[in-house]
Structure formats: C-alpha cells, structure tokens
Amino acid sequence: MLNIESTAIEARDNLISQKVATLPPSGIRKFFDLLSSMEDIISLGIGEPDFVTPWHIREAGTYSLEKGYTMYTSNSGMPELRQELTSYLELHYGISYHPEHEILVTTGSSEGLDLALRAIINPGDEVIIPDPCYVAYPADIILAGGVPILIPTNEENNFVVRATDIEARITKQTKAILVGYPANPTGAVMSKKESRAISELAKKHDLLVISDEIYARLVYGDEHICFPSLPMMRECTILISGLSKSHAMTGWRIGYVAAERRFIQALTKIHQYTMLSAPTIAQMAAIEALRNGEAEVQKMVQEYNRRRRFMVKRLNEIGLPCFEPKGAFYAFPSIKATGMSSEEFAEKLLLEEKVAVVPGTAFGACGEGFVRCCYATSLSNIEEALRRMGRFIRKNRLTT
Amino acid sequence: MKEIFEILEQHARATPEQISTMVDKPVSEVEQIIKQAEKDRTILKYRTIIDWSKLGQEDVWALIEVRVTPQRDVGFDAIAERIYQFPEVYSAYLVSGTYELAMLVRGKHMQEISSFVTEKLAPLEQVQSTVTHFLLKRYKENGETFHLLKEANRRLPITP
Ligand SMILES: Cc1ncc(COP(=O)(O)O)c(C=O)c1O
Secondary structure (H helix, E strand, O other): OOOOHHHHOOOOOOOOOHHHOOOOOOOOHHHHHHHOOOOOOOOOOOOOOOOOHHHHHHHHHHHHHOOOOOOOOOOOHHHHHHHHHHHHHHHHHHHOOOOOOOOEEEEEEHHHHHHHHHHOOOOOOOEEEEEEOOHHHHHHHHOOOOOEEEEEOHHHHHOOOOOOHHHOOOOEEEEEEEEOOOOOOOOOOOOOOHHHHHHHHHHHHHOOOEOOOOOOOEEEEEEEHHHHOOOOHHHEEEEEEEEOOOOHHHHOOOOEEEEOOHHHHHHHHHHHOOOOOHHHHHHHHHHHHHHHHHHHHHHHHHHHHHHHHHHHHHHHHOHHHOOOOOOOEEEEEEEEHHOOOOHHHHHHHHHHEEEEEEEEHHOHHOOOEEEEEEOOOOHHHHHHHHHHHHHHHHHHHHOO | HHHHHHHHHHHHOOHHHHHHHHHHOOOOHHHHHHHHHHHHOOOOOOOOOOHHHOOOOOOEEEEEEEEOOEEEOOEEEHHHHHHOOOOOOOEEEOOOOOEEEEEEEEEEHHHEEEHHHHHHHHOOOOEEEEEEEEEEOEEEEEOOOOOOOOOHHHHOOOOO
C-alpha cells in the first residue's frame, strides 16, 4: 500500500491543504535532483521518445502560428481534430465515437486522467489500480478525493492485474478500475483473455473502467486491444489517450478522451473551468499528425522494437533477468541477484557507473526488486549503458 | 531481410550479432545475407560521414552541370563513364531538365576543381558546356544534418 504518512512533507504548513501536504512526492523527482548535479550520464530514466516530433508535424505547428491561430478553441477541441480522432480510433481499433459528443481534446492525456477521476469520484470512493503503475494514478485518485486500492502484480502474472485479485478487493465503495496497458513502468500488455476477464468483472459489479492507452501504438507482436471495443465495454469505459508517445509529441501537450456522451459532458464541465481548451498550435499540429503521420509512427515503432530486443537480450546476458516487455518503451528487469533494494541499486549504479535507471519502487511497493530501463534512446547509448551495467553487476552480484 | 539493410545503412558498424538480436533472426542467417549482399554488390561499401571542418581540413566541393551530346547506340552512358572515372568525381547522375549530367566533384582547393573542369572535362568532344557551382556550406548529407542540438540539451535526464 501507498505509505502516505512516512513520505509526507515534514513541516506541516497550515496554508497548504492537508491533501496536498500529505501527498507523497514522486519517487522520480527525488532522483532527478541527484541527477541534475552530475555530468556525462547515460540516462535510461527518461519516459519519453528520443525522436523529435516529425518535421511535417512541426511545420504544421509553425504554419498555424504564422496564420495567427493564437486564440482559444471550442472547449472540446477543434471540430476537425475531433473528426480526425474518431476516424483514427475507427481505423486502428474498429471503435466508433461521435466526434461532437463523445470526444474531448485535452492538454495531454494527463489532463484527461485527472478530469476522468474528478468527474466520477465521490469522497471515499475506491479506485482499483495495479501496483506497480504510472506515478500519477494514485496521486490523481487521492487529489480527486478517492482512495487508491493497489492490486499487486508480479512477473508470474506478467505484471497484468488479474480479475480474481481485483474481485477479492471489491467493496461497496469501489467505483472504478483504472488500467493502463501497455504499461509504464513494466512494458506489459494485456492479452485478450485478461482484458475479457476484467471486462466481465466490471459488468458483474457495475464498475467503471478508465483505460489509459497512451502507449497503444507502441506494441511489438500482439495487436493492441482497445478496452472499450470489448463487448459491452463502450458504455462503461472512459478511454484516455494522446499523441505524446505515438507521434513523439510530449512537449506539445495534446491528448484526448473518448467515452459516451454523459461522461464527456461531465469531464467537459471541469475542463471548461480549469483549462478552457487545449493549446491551439498543438491542436493544429495534431490534425497534421493524424492525417499524415502514419508512416513516421511505424518507422519509430520499428526502431523501438529493434532497441527493445537488443536491450532485453543484453539485460538477460549480464544477469538481470527481464521478462519480455511487449509494449511501450520500457524494460523492467529484476535486480534481486544483487541483493540490493531498487533505490540502492539505482543510486549506486548512478554514482559508480553514471547510468541512470528508475527504481521500481517509484511506481509502487511491488516495484521493489526491479528497475525501469527505457530504451527510447540511441542504440549506442543502450550499448554503452549495458556495458557499464554488466561491469556493475559483476562487481556487485551476491556470490552464494 | 530488408530490415537488415536498413539497419546497416544507418549503422554500418552494427555487428551480425547485434543485428541478429534486433531483427530476431539467427546470427548465421544474418551473416549469410550480408556476405551474399557484399558479393553481389547490393552492399557497395561501408562509409563514415565525417565533418572534416571540425578537423580544419574541409575539402572544396562543386556541383557541376554538364551538357553533353548523346552518342549512337550507347546514349549518354559512354560519355558518363568517361567522366565519372576521374577520381575527382564523387557522385554522378544522369538527370532530366536543361542539362544532362549532374556531378558532385571534390578537390583539395578551388584550383584543383577549376583545373579539372578546364583541362579534363570541358575539352571532351561530347561536352557542350559546363556550369560550376562551388558549395558554400554543407547542411545535410546522406540524411545527416551537420549542426544539430545534442540530445542532452533537449530532454530532461529523468521523467516519469
Ligand atoms: C502511462 C502514462 N499515462 C499518461 C502519461 C502522460 O502523458 P501525456 O500527458 O503527455 O499525454 C504518461 C507519460 O509518461 C504515461 O507514461
């Protein structure tokens, strides 16, 4: 469980809300401060593409500035963009949404996630999430007044939450299940069977599903299963996604939510007061990305796949067993052979070999014994980082 | 199979072992494909793109437009071969438009290129005229840009 008290801000400040004061700081942030003071580091700790946004998309952004598109757009996003988004979802996942009533353009999928949680949670409502998971999930739930219920996952279940484990934790307070596959930090994907089981559970207990599919395009091998496309799931799923990872557009801050009208209306209510509209230039660039970006997406996916195979093989070779990540751009090797905790490992590796990885515990207690290595970096960086890690392991392996 | 060549085109120093991991094929098969490609000249050469200006040893380059008269039976091929055999010629193309042959010529200094043009190229019987454009700055070559921001300047060292 998330231990809020132990990591809370020490000096209670009456001017800061209790909820915020007691919110644990991101485990990644802590590491960031250590890192910023060092030089010549190879970082496998970056959770974003190393590719710059493809030129034709950047050019569309520039052009929109030249044309003077510097004003707010409609709250729900430019109509052309919502139209493109619905075609895109239809094309890739065979699921259709109404561009006018069932799509909301957001400032990154981060905003979509926050809106979805705030729109559905009453004080004390429980939201089920996997452990380990993306750092924002538990925090966003707490900020929305809910209670995160963490379901442990591990290598044996491929880091995918099992329906039976979820069912055991369902109470009268349970409101929703929040899943995010392909997953950050593990690279796990959810199989058809696994997602079916969760969908049946959601139906049985009348639960909402929030599905964060930001990494949906980055899958290697099995086709991505879009959660709302499962039988009877469209009506109870809020789909969160964006262009950050697929089109290498993290800095543009553009995302979207797709769901039935009543949900989109509720989310839009918050969005119109807190955000007004997503950045206009980014919306114009996103239209171009969706219309003409497919070839570039596939090129990037192919490149990630090569690096993925390379990194996973090398990790296993140097003695850090790694289950096969089939999505996103993360590998999540076990470091148990060193006997160190994840934090110790990450810190020591950084100081001794100048390689940055993220301790698994930054993503939840069940991340203990693992570190997250991102392969969205050049092949030569991966090669050199793994060489250094190999040397580190030879020095630090337990010899019993 | 195409993927093996795509990797090599970007990364000539990739070893068969590395490539085999990246494309998920046995090393022996990758080696076989590469060996065959070297033999049948699908792979012509492994080259390195160097920014010589960093070493203060930049060559002089010129783009030369050549107008030539085609010859019976062999068209432009014979005269093209006559010209591209000169070591000064770095690249040579037959092009459509107002002239026929486009040449990228490389020399140690301007003098070297101008004497190539006046003494070797222009006097050839089939050559009607030439236009020489000296290159002032190299922006991009073989898909690589010469002046790019380093990755470190763009991305934060650690993000969620
Ligand atoms: C699982 C997951 N969801 C959402 C996000 C947020 O992405 P954005 O707000 O750029 O769309 C990230 C970013 O790292 C992520 O890893």
